[in-house]
Amino acid sequence: MSTGHGNLLRVGDLARQTGKTVRAIHLYEELGLLRPSTRSSGGFRLYEAKAVDRVRWIDLLHGMGFSLQEMRDVLRAWWGAELAPDAMGRLRALFETKLRQTREAIERHGQIESELVVGLAYLETCKVCSTHESVDGCVHCSHDHGMRDEPALLKGFMTAPQAESSARMHPRPAATGRSGLVPLEALGTTSRAAGAADRHERRIEERSNGS
Numbered sequence: 560m561s562t563g564h565g566n567l568l569r570v571g572d573l574a575r576q577t578g579k580t581v582r583a584i585h586l587y588e589e590l591g592l593l594r595p596s597t598r599s600s601g602g603f604r605l606y607e608a609k610a611v612d613r614v615r616w617i618d619l620l621h622g623m624g625f626s627l628q629e630m631r632d633v634l635r636a637w638w639g640a641e642l643a644p645d646a647m648g649r650l651r652a653l654f655e656t657k658l659r660q661t662r663e664a665i666e667r668h669g670q671i672e673s674e675l676v677v678g679l680a681y682l683e684t685c686k687v688c689s690t691h692e693s694v695d696g697c698v699h700c701s702h703d704h705g706m707r708d709e710p711a712l713l714k715g716f717m718t719a720p721q722a723e724s725s726a727r728m729h730p731r732p733a734a735t736g737r738s739g740l741v742p743l744e745a746l747g748t749t750s751r752a753a754g755a756a757d758r759h760e761r762r763i764e765e766r767s768n769g770s
Contacts, residue, residue: 567596567605577614584614590631592617623657678712680705 574581587593588604593613595604620630633653640646684704690696698717709717 566608568608568610569599570595570604570606573606573610573614576611577618579614586627587614587617590627592627592630592634624660674710674712677706677710681710681713 568576570581570584573579574584577584584593588595593606593610596607596610597605599605617627617630621627625633633650636649637646640649681704684702685697688700688702694716708714
């Protein structure tokens with residue numbers, strides 16, 4: 560879009576070229592991460608073409624785990640350093656920390672990927688299952704899944720707490736009257752218990768305030 564200022568970009572143009580929202584561009588400016596080159600006669604912010612690279616730099620740091628506030632602090636520390644070697648040393652230490660964290664994250668995600676691949680391979684063999692049993696049948700499944708043991712991701716499902724299994728097999732009947740309504744005496748008991756609890760809490764509060 561022509562702005563009458565050479566190749567300068569309006570905020571909307573910058574947002575479109577970087578895939579950001581206008582609000583995001585404004586936020587970068589508020590935090591001191593980005594500055595317009597000038598303003599038009601109508602008061603519109605105008606940015607140089609290199610602002611596109613600046614926004615991509617912000618996006619890169621964000622992908623490394625930096626918050627916008629952390630970017631602002633790092634930037635201030637960089638420009639506020641008295642000696643260039645000190646500034647570069649702090650930056651090197653920061654990048655080394657981020658590199659270590661990134662490698663650790665890659666290793667964790669690699670482990671998760673392996674678990675998912677094995678879990679999906681196990682579940683793929685379940686497509687041919689024609690049983691009409693409940694999931695209890697899966698716990699004692701004799702089907703050949705092509706592996707000795709259940710994958711770790713599935714073991715948590717296969718070894719559900721006994722209470723859950725018992726509750727499913729022997730559901731507790733609800734205390735209801737005719738037409739599925741709760742008897743009035745049951746409501747009265749609940750109401751009295753709730754009232755007693757409220758009075759007990761009020762007494763505790765009064766003692767705390769009195770002390």
